[in-house]
Amino acid sequence: MHKIRVNLETNGYDIVVGRGTVSGLSALIEPLMKPSRALVVTNPTVNKLHGETVRQALRPLGCDVATENVPDGEQYKNMQTVESLLERMALARLDRASLVVSLGGGVVGDIAGFAAAIFMRGISYVHVPTTLLAQVDSSIGGKVGVDHPLAKNLVGAFHHPILVCIDSAFLASLPGIHLRNGMAEVIKYGIIADEGLFSVIERNMQSLNTTDSGLLEDVIRRCCQIKARIVQQDPRETSGLRSILNYGHTVGHAVESVDGFTRFTHGEAISIGMAAAAKIARILRMPAEEVEKRQESALSAAGLPTRLMGVETRPIIEAMRLDKKAVGGKLRFVLPLSIGRVVVKDGVPIEAVEEAIEELKTH
Ligand SMILES: NC(=O)c1ccc[n+]([C@@H]2O[C@H](COP(=O)([O-])OP(=O)(O)OC[C@H]3O[C@@H](n4cnc5c(N)ncnc54)[C@H](O)[C@@H]3O)[C@@H](O)[C@H]2O)c1
Numbered sequence: 594m595h596k597i598r599v600n601l602e603t604n605g606y607d608i609v610v611g612r613g614t615v616s617g618l619s620a621l622i623e624p625l626m627k628p629s630r631a632l633v634v635t636n637p638t639v640n641k642l643h644g645e646t647v648r649q650a651l652r653p654l655g656c657d658v659a660t661e662n663v664p665d666g667e668q669y670k671n672m673q674t675v676e677s678l679l680e681r682m683a684l685a686r687l688d689r690a691s692l693v694v695s696l697g698g699g700v701v702g703d704i705a706g707f708a709a710a711i712f713m714r715g716i717s718y719v720h721v722p723t724t725l726l727a728q729v730d731s732s733i734g735g736k737v738g739v740d741h742p743l744a745k746n747l748v749g750a751f752h753h754p755i756l757v758c759i760d761s762a763f764l765a766s767l768p769g770i771h772l773r774n775g776m777a778e779v780i781k782y783g784i785i786a787d788e789g790l791f792s793v794i795e796r797n798m799q800s801l802n803t804t805d806s807g808l809l810e811d812v813i814r815r816c817c818q819i820k821a822r823i824v825q826q827d828p829r830e831t832s833g834l835r836s837i838l839n840y841g842h843t844v845g846h847a848v849e850s851v852d853g854f855t856r857f858t859h860g861e862a863i864s865i866g867m868a869a870a871a872k873i874a875r876i877l878r879m880p881a882e883e884v885e886k887r888q889e890s891a892l893s894a895a896g897l898p899t900r901l902m903g904v905e906t907r908p909i910i911e912a913m914r915l916d917k918k919a920v921g922g923k924l925r926f927v928l929p930l931s932i933g934r935v936v937v938k939d940g941v942p943i944e945a946v947e948e949a950i951e952e953l954k955t956h
């Protein structure tokens with residue numbers, strides 16, 4: 594078991610990573626608080642698979658442990674679900690000394706964390722992430738919230754958990770499509786911050802695709818260390834440092850929104866976005882050829898796409914201009930310098946982006 598500390602001005606917290614960590618959940622919570630009640634927030638899919646394991650693990654706390662399900666799916670990550678959850682929290686007589694335990698992927702984590710952020714002006718919560726994406730990304734950083742008909746993740750708060758408990762054993766039941774989804778973010782961490790991690794991924798993609806390897810656990814830990822380090826340097830996303838986490842996301846988000854969030858998973862879209870970013874860097878005469886090649890082989894080995902067929906270029910550019918990450922209508926890109934190093938570049942010329950997207954459409 595590994596502990597990674599996220600140091601914040603107030604309320605820092607530990608991320609605990611390993612196989613079987615969840616069995617020690619009560620012992621990890623006890624030094625932090627003695628909850629009046631605990632509420633496990635999950636969805637029917639995850640509850641059926643892992644709910645009982647977590648409820649058992651919470652039993653030594655000696656408090657009442659209840660469970661509430663939210664419906665499964667991004668389409669339910671909205672205010673209506675939060676409102677109904679808040680009502681059930683009130684009916685379950687949760688108070689300021691109660692604890693919410695989110696058990697699930699990023700959708701459950703974002704909803705449960707947001708409900709915890711606003712219930713009685715904020716109560717404590719613990720993340721127990723069960724998808725690869727949630728283990729390496731969404732459970733760390735304190736961003737919680739829901740979608741709005743006008744934009745994804747438009748409504749939310751910064752509310753940090755008191756603990757993140759990552760048990761890689763949960764991944765055994767995760768369907769391949771969701772494993773690949775998280776793998777795109779894993780590869781992203783290698784490119785933005787850790788050449789050593791990238792080499793490990795490059796050499797071992799085969800065994801990383803089997804979730805019982807100790808190697809995957811190790812890779813998850815390294816990703817968490819990177820995100821924790823970046824988050825603690827820029828806890829509320831004000832200094833711009835956190836924006837390197839958006840590598841591949843400028844084109845990725847545009848691709849997702851143009852296709853109406855149906856054709857590609859988020860991981861697939863950012864895989865295409867990372868391919869685009871490396872091309873833009875090369876077109877701008879940055880020394881990105883090696884990154885482009887190695888990145889492409891790693892993404893392909895993970896079963897992720899690096900080409901974009903049957904899509905017009907114009908709507909993608911327009912979607913990027915509307916993105917909340919565009920600054921004053923100018924395009925901002927995170928571009929690779931070498932494996933493990935990226936730079937944030939403002940005012941990237943549209944022509945370079947167009948050229949890169951055109952290249953994505955060729956074999
Ligand atoms: N808060 C943040 O900083 C942050 C960062 C990145 C992404 N996100 C959000 O995360 C969400 C995506 O999260 P996700 O990719 O985890 O998707 P998800 O939560 O929808 O989970 C994917 C599917 O896997 C199922 N599942 C979860 N764990 C399982 C397991 N162990 N075994 C079998 N099935 C399991 C879920 O029920 C769901 O059907 C998006 O809403 C995104 O906006 C948030």
Ligand SMILES: [Zn+2]
Pocket residue numbers: 778842859863
């Ligand atoms: Zn992402």
